[in-house]
Amino acid sequence: MRSGTVFTQGLRQAVGGSPFWTVEAVRQVRYHVVSSNGLFEPGNTALLTGCPDAPLHPGDRRLVVIDQNVDALYGADMCAWFTAHGVDATVVPLRADEAVKQWDAVSTVVDAMNDFGIDRRREPVLAVGGGVLTDVVGFAASLYRRGTPYIRIPTTLIGLVDAGVGVKTGVNYERGKNRLGTYAPATATFLDRSFLRSLSLRHISNGLAEILKMALIRSEDLFVLLESRGAAVRADRLQGTTEDLSRAADAIIAESIHLMLEELQPNLWESALERCVDYGHTFSPTLEMHALPELLHGEAVVIDMALTTALATLRGDVTEAQAQRIYDVIRALGLPLWNEVLDDPALLDDALRDTVRHRDGQQRLPLPVGIGRHRFVNDVTPAELRDAARLLRGHAEGHVSSAGALVPEQVGA
Ligand SMILES: O=C(CO)[C@@H](O)[C@H](O)[C@H](O)[C@H](O)COP(=O)(O)O
Structure with missing residues (x-):
């Protein structure tokens, strides 16, 4: 065995005279679900310090993919919040409903990550929108360089209680619901039920x-x-x-x-x-x-x-x-x-x-x-x-x- 190579004990065995290797590893998973109402209100600092694994500092850059309807309602407040906290945010509005939850939406997000020149470890993508938006962005992030961190800010009730808190990402493929997808938890999900004030009763x-x-x-x-x-x-x-x-x-x-x-x-x-x-x-x-x-x-x-x-x-x-x-x-x-x-x-x-x-x-x-x-x-x-x-x-x-x-x-x- 070469020095510096770590194998599980008994990992290399001879079978019928031919060597074979079995690699076993355990990947630690940790993600956070943080509640804070009024995330983009001027005095709210949850996005800065609310998640120990995803701190945000003045001078940081962030790519923010936001549902286009949410952008129309909350985009100005959000941008003002980023500016006030010295964060350089690039905002990409995206249409995100079930009919367009398809591969093309993933490419759009990947293009945005390329254009931004995202840092694979230190610059989590922010996904702001309903379950469709967070599923699409999570999927794109999980594929980009085989895994780039992302943060979810759900703005619908289904996003808050279901799509936002699990580990699934994905898009539909032809008539197959979520037929393409990955298991890729967001580093953190920030729950802010004040977004629901503008949501339709349906x-x-x-x-x-x-x-x-x-x-x-x-x-x-x-x-x-x-x-x-x-x-x-x-x-x-x-x-x-x-x-x-x-x-x-x-x-x-x-x-x-x-x-x-x-x-x-x-x-x-x-x-x-x-x-x-x-x-x-x-x-x-x-x-x-x-x-x-x-x-x-x-x-x-x-x-x-x-x-x-x-x-x-x-x-x-x-x-x-x-x-x-x-x-x-x-x-x-x-x-x-x-x-x-x-x-x-x-x-x-x-x-x-x-x-x-x-x-x-x-x-x-x-x-x-x-x-x-x-x-x-x-x-x-x-x-x-x-x-x-x-x-x-x-x-x-x-x-x-x-x-x-x-x-x-x-x-x-
Ligand atoms: O796994 C979660 C949430 O992450 C479920 O509660 C959620 O409702 C899922 O969409 C359903 O269980 C369906 O899963 P699947 O058929 O897409 O595998």
Whole structure:
């Protein structure tokens, strides 16, 4: 062995007389999720000192890729903040919605990194926008020189509670949702819910869908909070305009993120494919891409959850009363129960087949058990899916009795 070369003990072995080598290494991962409202208010220093692994100093340069809509609303405040703190920011506005979450957007970000002449270690790219923007920038950064650090500043609710706190990056490829991507955590994500004040209620609901997901599979307490305060918190855009609404918004966001991180941390690279956070993501990737741009991500997820709640009801895992509470909360959060994509049984079968490919040959389908718990199943049949869709349609149209039976004109519809 050459001096200075470190091998794990027993790493070089002779097999049939021919040498072979096995290299094993463990990569330490550490990333931070930091809450601070009003990031670009003059006195806020969270971006300077809030993250120990990504300090920002006067005289530093930063490439800032920002959603073009966010730039129109907050770009001037952001630039004033950088100037006030002596940071030389190059701002690149980017269109970032599901329809353009494609490879071309990645090239645009890579071009910007090239033009900026980014320092591979010391100049993290800042991604300011919703989940699409942070996924695209994270993907570009993870590819650039095989990995350049980046920092996320989510400006949508779905960005705050879902896309912003995990390690996934990516873009769609043709009709494949997030078909290209990497596991590449941002050095830090800065959560600032004051951005939500200008978000449309439809996009607030879009984020609430992922929060509801965490509630349905992990926490009845979070579900009860959504049931009692969800509609008011939505109408308030999580701004906390009263003390009570502030407490509720803080609790909903913090609990949802905490549960998500508890699930992600032990399985960051998804070596285990039974992931309860995949709830609502079995049929939705295909449905969302099929309906593009009609359904937002969270809307597709909630339709998937409504369908699988009906499926769990038919299996006896969720009672009719529990299903009714779930559907009431979905409506109260301004989310759809039904979409015509569910009318196409072949599409649901295709969706399940694609997910089976994504989950290494098995359905590994998380299903709710009551409210706040789940189990995984591998035996959902096309006929069962059709029955579940029929039951859900009955709920959506108000044709289900309190005992859970379809009223006669709907049976066999
Ligand atoms: O992994 C996370 C967040 O990082 C999930 O909670 C998130 O909702 C994911 O998008 C879904 O689980 C779907 O994952 P995938 O099908 O894109 O692998």
